[in-house]
Amino acid sequence: MRPPETASHVGDVLGLFRDLGELSRIEVIERSGLSRSTVNQRLAALLDARLINAVDGGESTGGRPSTRFAFHSERAVLPCVDIGASGFVASVCDLSGTPLRHQNHSVDVWDGPDRVLGLVETAFARLLYDDDEIWGVGVGVPGPVEFASGRVVNPPIMTGWDGFDIAGWFSKRYPGPAIVENDTNSRAVAESRQTGTDNLIALKIGTGIGSGLVFNGQIIRGNEGAAGDIGHILATAADQLAPLPCRCGNVGCVEAYAGGWALIRDLSAAGVDVTSVAEVATLVQQGQMDAVRSVRNAGRVIGEAIASLVSILNPATIVISGQLAACDEILLSGIREKIFQRALPLATRNLQLRRSDLGELAGVTGLALITADRLLGVDNVDQTIATHSTPPAARPTAG
Ligand SMILES: [Zn+2]
Known part of the structure; x- marks a missing residue:
């Protein structure tokens, strides 16, 4: 009513x-x-x-x-953390999504929730000021999220996290709701709001490959939070007789041909001395021929995977971030070539394909926006105002 x-x-x-x-x-x-x-x-x-x-x-x-x-966007703060495969960005953001202070940490997400979240807690403690009024927390993770419960489900690369109550972990330590979101979804929201684009695909290409979908201004999560996970659909390039194994346990995935980890595998096999995705990008920038060829091919594999999405969803923009985005046109040209070859002409007529210019803070910005939407939207704003109507000095210390 x-x-x-x-x-x-x-x-x-x-x-x-x-x-x-x-x-x-x-x-x-x-x-x-x-x-x-x-x-x-x-x-x-x-x-x-x-x-x-x-x-x-x-x-x-x-x-x-x-x-x-x-x-009054500085009315309260939202600590947010964007956890990736090999590290995280922790930030204290205001209610308009602007990161006020931030820190980066390297940690392997495989190390599990206890270690990773312990480091996040330490980072937040350094970033928060005594008089900050916390209204909620935003958490981005590199796997599918069951949004309502704040847990990851069957994450291909997050060993030890399956079913872990991430939202509950944060709710025990910080006031307000803890919002858990897939990392590419938060990027998609940041891109959508900052450019005023209601229909876009945010593609993240680093160690793995994923995409966040924002259509009609809303995140498309799907029934189980699995929407947009293009890294683990079947690559058209996959050899039907001998498809390459993927780190998710399946074979023939897009990632197994075009993910950063697959490029490291192929370049190492070709005798190139490379151990990280950042090094692959550097080699491409230096014009190393094997690296350039691998990344251009990766772009084509990704482009073929995305072409169907473009035909079905008809985005206005595809924006690309992640460590391999630093390869710029070497990567983008392959993606563009296959999308325009395969997708419906009407769906590509006004399609923009570009590299993200939001940088490493896109994730925390999107997380803060999603958390602020939850707190300040029509459904919850009355409750938010009631909860925080007492001046902070008169309240018992939070946490
Ligand atoms: Zn896979």
Whole structure:
């Protein structure tokens, strides 16, 4: 049942400020279609909760129409961590998704949740200030996530994490909800919001290969959180008689031909001295012929896998990140070639394929946005305001 107009939906008005920035009272009335008195009540509630601020030195008692308001994104912080196969980025973000402080750590995700999450806790302790008010935590992991329960399910590369209650682990230590999300989904959200693109595929190509899908502005997770996992679908390049084994236990996967770990395998077999994906990218940048050939071929394998997705979903943009994205056109040209060869012409007519320019903070930015959406969306904002209406000094210490 919808609550009466005057009683709820401060989330709708707050959403305008989150999307559009500074607005005057009149602009809120025009944009929302709400009555003046309802807008007045909601602005008052949001000012009370300190989720918006009057800018230009505050509102006069007469409530002059020229006064403008803006989202108070520093009202609280969201510690977020983007865990990859070989390390993580920990960050304290504000409510608009902006990383305020961050740290990088190298750790193998194979080491398991106890070790990895222990290091994350240490990193958060260094990054958080005493007066930070924590409203929630965002966690990105390189595997399929059962979003509602905050657990990873059958992760191909996360030994020891299957069924581990990641959300519960964080909820015991930090206030507010802990949101667990697949790492490529969080990147896709960051790309989508920052470029205003509602339909995009965010492709991450590093040690492994994955994709995050945002369509109509929403993450496509699928029923089990498995949507977009293109690294472990059958590669068209796979030899039907002798498909290459994949690290997931299957054979013939896209990753087994085009993932960073597969390129290291092939280059090593060809006598090239290389042990990391970053080194593969460096060799390509230096023009080493074997490395260039391998990465160009990898691009074609990935392009063939993505072409079907493009035909089915018709994205406006495919944006590429991950360590191998540093190979730039050597990688992109192979992907582009196969997509435009195989996908439907109508689906590629206005398709943009480009390298991400968000860099290593894309993951934590997306995680903070997803966590803020949960806290400040229409369904939960009333609860969020009620929980945090007492000034922090009067509350018992969190955690
Ligand atoms: Zn596989």
